[in-house]
Amino acid sequence: MNPRDSLAIDPRTEARAGAGTFAEPWHAQVLAIANGLTVAGLFSRDDWAAALGAALRKAEAAGEPDTDATYYAAALTALEGLVAARDPATGGALSPRIEAWRQAYLHTPHGKPVVLGAGRGGASDDGAG
Amino acid sequence: MSDHDSHRIAEIHEDLHSHLPPEPALRVKALESLLVEKGMLDPATVDAWIELFTEEIGPKRGAAVVARAWTDPDYKARLLADGTAAITELGFEGWAGGHLKVVENTPDTHNLIVCTLCSCYPHSVLGIPPNWYKTAAYRARAVRDPRGVMAEFGEAVPEDVAITVWDSTAELRYMVLPQRPAGTEGWDEAALAALVTRNAMIGTARDLTPGPGGPD
Numbered sequence: 001m002n003p004r005d006s007l008a009i010d011p012r013t014e015a016r017a018g019a020g021t022f023a024e025p026w027h028a029q030v031l032a033i034a035n036g037l038t039v040a041g042l043f044s045r046d047d048w049a050a051a052l053g054a055a056l057r058k059a060e061a062a063g064e065p066d067t068d069a070t071y072y073a074a075a076l077t078a079l080e081g082l083v084a085a086r087d088p089a090t091g092g093a094l095s096p097r098i099e100a101w102r103q104a105y106l107h108t109p110h111g112k113p114v115v116l117g118a119g120r121g122g123a124s125d126d127g128a129g
Numbered sequence: 130m131s132d133h134d135s136h137r138i139a140e141i142h143e144d145l146h147s148h149l150p151p152e153p154a155l156r157v158k159a160l161e162s163l164l165v166e167k168g169m170l171d172p173a174t175v176d177a178w179i180e181l182f183t184e185e186i187g188p189k190r191g192a193a194v195v196a197r198a199w200t201d202p203d204y205k206a207r208l209l210a211d212g213t214a215a216i217t218e219l220g221f222e223g224w225a226g227g228h229l230k231v232v233e234n235t236p237d238t239h240n241l242i243v244c245t246l247c248s249c250y251p252h253s254v255l256g257i258p259p260n261w262y263k264t265a266a267y268r269a270r271a272v273r274d275p276r277g278v279m280a281e282f283g284e285a286v287p288e289d290v291a292i293t294v295w296d297s298t299a300e301l302r303y304m305v306l307p308q309r310p311a312g313t314e315g316w317d318e319a320a321l322a323a324l325v326t327r328n329a330m331i332g333t334a335r336d337l338t339p340g341p342g343g344p345d
Binding site for chain 2: 025026029032036037039046066087093097098
């Protein structure tokens with residue numbers, strides 16, 4: 001059987017009636033942000049479903065494994081793409097902001113709250129204000 | 130300083146700092162912080178959604194809806210006529226609007242839900258979909274070979290039972306109303322709800338069975 005044809009049902013997971021939670025906090029955040037933006041009207045539920053469906057098909061065509069990790073990676077890509085399409089300024093500010101968060105983590109001593117701007121004198125240089 | 134030394138110093142340096150989240154988590158933080166700053170996203174909406182769905186209350190809500198329908202014929206009629214309105218009677222709201230249609234299993238029909246496009250799911254009553262629901266394999270095969278899929282879940286659906294597959298969309302999601310198991314006459318709603326599994330409400334399980342001990 002083609003691996004892609006297997007549902008890979010895990011009996012240990014299936015035994016738990018409430019199974020269906022998030023493996024990583026960011027998985028929940030992606031869906032929560034998508035929901036928040038549909039509530040706010042940035043895009044419709046149909047737009048979200050279409051973008052997510054397209055990202056999933058692309059991942060499948062690229063031979064990505066049929067897993068939860070692939071699903072959420074596709075969801076994040078779909079969300080970034082929709083936001084960039086609706087608000088190009090935000091789309092353009094994403095890469096510098098990712099780097100700003102990375103630097104904030106790298107320059108914050110362990111145990112201290114991570115604040116955007118740490119390690120660069122608190123100045124905002126990502127154009128996002 | 131040798132390369133080895135500088136590498137070791139870099140490692141120690143890393144240990145002194147906050148653990149760097151994985152790249153996708155940084156991307157999510159970037160996206161969320163920008164959207165919130167611009168007033169395009171309400172952080173309270175995000176927090177409320179996460180709180181709701183990480184506490185796994187979803188399937189319990191669906192089970193409560195099913196138990197009510199089993200014990201109250203008038204409620205069942207309202208549920209089948211307008212699922213969206215009927216779940217609000219129990220205090221449950223849909224996911225960003227969207228409509229809910231409840232489809233009933235009978236002795237000669239079985240219902241199975243899928244989202245062939247992505248992963249549309251009745252979050253408001255079932256919570257977060259299981260991993261297999263989101264896989265390309267399930268999305269494709271539920272429509273093409275529903276009996277084969279059911280068999281993989283350990284469910285042999287008799288040939289004389291017709292299977293209807295419902296393809297969810299962003300606007301219209303489905304939930305299966307399973308059949309009430311025999312031997313549960315007189316059980317209260319809480320005991321009945323405890324029998325109802327998530328998979329029965331997706332349709333990948335068909336027969337629910339009361340435990341040998343009855344309600345507790």
